[in-house]
Amino acid sequence: MKKSLQIVYNYHEATKHSRLKYARSLxxxxxxxxxxxxxxxxxxxxxxxxxxxxxxxxxxxxxxxxLPSAPLIKESISQLLQFSMGIAAYKESGGSSWAVRCNASSGNLHPTEAYLVLPPIMSEQDAKSSTFHYSPKEHALEMLASFDTSFWEELPTNSFIVGLSSISWREVWKYGERAFRYTQLDAGHAWQAFVVSAKMLGWRVTRLEGVSDADISTLLGLSQKDRFFEDELPDMLFVISPEDINSNLSLDLLIESSPLKFSGIANKLSPSMQEWEIIPSVEDATSEAQIARPKALKSQLTRSPSKESKDVVLNRRSVHMMDNSSITKEQFHTLLNSVLFSQDAKENSAHLAIFVHRVQGYESGLYILIRNTKEDLKKELDAKFSWNHTDFEHLYLLKKGDFTAISKAISCAQNIASDGAFSLSMLCNFTDELQTYGAHRYKELFWECGAIGQQLYLEATSMGLSGTGIGCFLDDEIHELLGLKSNRYQVLYNFTVGRGYVDSRILTRPPY
Ligand SMILES: Cc1cc2nc3c(=O)[nH]c(=O)nc-3n(C[C@H](O)[C@H](O)[C@H](O)COP(=O)(O)O)c2cc1C
Known part of the structure; x- marks a missing residue:
């Protein structure tokens, strides 16, 4: 087996939570x-x-x-950023105040940074392409590089590039060794936050595949290590454009035109850092080039009339208490539909094992939503499961029963998992995907799960419901419950949806 894959498998095993032992942290x-x-x-x-x-x-x-596409001007770039990575509100309680953002982040620690590479649109005097860092605190762009390039001629008019990167130290500080997983889930949340914000402008997001981490680093200036105190590593690049583009676009021309030395020295984030050897080791092992995968079609969604989209993204909040009330079958189906993503489901890796507690028209029990029809999951799961069809095409009832206590136990004893309408575990085809596509795929699997999480948050918010991502769960206890006998499938993220209590002790102030 390739060394990088072995490192990933070892990391994954070492950072599992179990009833007896949580992954190592301070x-x-x-x-x-x-x-x-x-x-x-x-x-x-x-x-x-x-x-x-x-x-x-x-x-x-x-x-x-x-929707008609907006012109590529400073005002539309501003909207894109504010409603994806911007501050949604300031919260205040007990004398302290903190920012919450449109993109959810584990522990509100926000390891993900966003960069833009834009054609010459930001300044009339200076007709050059530029690379910017987005500063959510000021809602401003920091200009890092400015250059001439003919690269844009290869893309539809009004296209530009967004890059995401992560500073895992922000998560490591609180979560220790498991933090690499949370960092990647957060990158997936940020990705989907961009997808939704771009849709509000009639724009499409195409994530570039086949691009190496080294190229992303060069393009965003992250490879200039003397400008950074803490490591900031590349995640993904996407092209935002009025139309879908080829995801295997070559960036050679853009990279050749970009200067070798950028302006600006990154701020030091902490006076000192804890060292967990396993983190740089898994970061290194997963930094290979990505391998392009088959593409699938996007699905058309039918939804009931809802609020203005900016009100949905700005009001998305995690809840920490749910009120035990039920949701309707239509709401449940809308939520599931919103994360099917594709019609023939070729590209999805995550299936959803759903613990239904309180959904009208559904019996309580364990269900599975199949998001990749070519896989035969039946052979992998407990042979005693019933696999009864439901009213929702790809959803099957596996086992009737009250799973409230179990779902709380497997989500690190968090009540949000049992007190909502349902909670779920994202079950990924793990070893096959890694063996076929390489160690970098480990990060991409988390990105897919994070994107599902961000979408569920927004879909729930649009219907007056709430959700919360659950990164703390007992890995192998869930695998056991599902009857999995090997490590071929692994759960990478849990999520819960229901009606949340608003904590009236916490005050909310406007973002800017
Ligand atoms: C990857 C991920 C894992 C999370 N895990 C948990 C969790 O286990 N328990 C919990 O109460 N909240 C969890 N959250 C919710 C975060 O704490 C929340 O997103 C953060 O505090 C920011 O608040 P906001 O979502 O309202 O912006 C998680 C969020 C993400 C994105």
């Missing part, structure tokens, strides 16, 4: 070294963006219809 919050959640670049020119709060946005339920 076990307390070392407030003196708490990382700054906001990256800034000292010396970079700052371009303040106009706030988009007053912009009219399409109703959320129409986001998957063919």
């Amino acid at each position: 076990g307390f919050m070392d407030w003196a070294t708490q990382p700054d959640p906001f990256r800034t670049y000292k010396g970079a020119k700052i371009l303040k963006l106009p706030l988009a709060l007053e912009n009219a946005t399409p109703p959320y339920h129409l986001l998957d219809s063919n």
Whole structure:
């Protein structure tokens, strides 16, 4: 077996939580070294963006219809960023205040940073392409590089590039060795936050495949290590465009035109860092080039009329208490539909094992939503499961019963898993995917799960419901419950949906 795959398998095993032992972490919050959640670049020119709060946005339920595309101007870039990675509100309680953002993040630690590579649209005097870092705190762009390139001629008019990167230290600070997983889930949340914000402007997001981590680093300036204190590593690049583009686009021309030295020195996030050897080792093992995968069609969604889309993204919040009430069958189906993603489901890797507690028209029990029809999961799961068809095409009832206590237990005894309408575990085809596509695929599997999580949050919010991502779960206890006998399939993320209590002790202030 390739060494990089062995490192990934070892990392995954070593960072499992179980009833007897949680993955290794410091076990307390070392407030003196708490990382700054906001990256800034000292010396970079700052371009303040106009706030988009007053912009009219399409109703959320129409986001998957063919909306007219907005022009590529500073105002639309501003809206894209504010409603994906921007601050949604400030919260205040017990004398402290903290920012919450449109993209969810494990522990609100926000390891994901966003960069833009834009054709010459930001300044009339300076007709050059530029690379920017997005600063959510100021809602501003920091200019890191400016250059001439003919690269844009290869793309539809009004296309540009977004890059995501991660500073895993922000998660490692609290979660220790399991933090690499959370960092990748958060990158998936950010990706889907961009997909939805782009739809509000009639734009499409195409994630580039076949691009190496080294190329992303070069393009975003992350490879210039003397500009950084803590490691900031590349995640993914996508092209945002009025139309879908080929995901195997070559970036050679853009990379050749980009300067070798960028402006701006990254701020130091903490006075010192804990060292967990396993983290750089798995980061290194998963930094190979990605291998392109088959493409699938996007599905058309039917939804009931809903609020304006900006109100959905700005009001998405995690809840920490659910009220035990039920949801309707239609709401349940809308939620499932929103994460099917494709009609023939060739590209999906995650299936959803769903613990239905309170959905009208559904018996309580364990269900499975199949998101990749070519896989025969039946052979892998407990042979005693009934596999009864339901009213929803790809959803099967595996076992009737009350799973409230079990779902709470497997989600690290968190009540949100049992007190909602349902909770779920994202079950990924693990070893086959890694063996076929290489160690980098480990990160991509988490990205897919994170994207599902972000979409569930938004879909729930659009219907007046709530959700919460659950990164703390007992890995092998869930595998046992599903009757899995090998490590071929692994659960990478849990999620819960229901009606949340609003904590009236926490005050909310406007974002900017
Ligand atoms: C990957 C991931 C894992 C999470 N795990 C948990 C969890 O186990 N328990 C929990 O109560 N919240 C969990 N959350 C919710 C975060 O704590 C929440 O997103 C964060 O505090 C920011 O708040 P917001 O979602 O309202 O913006 C998780 C969120 C993400 C994205």
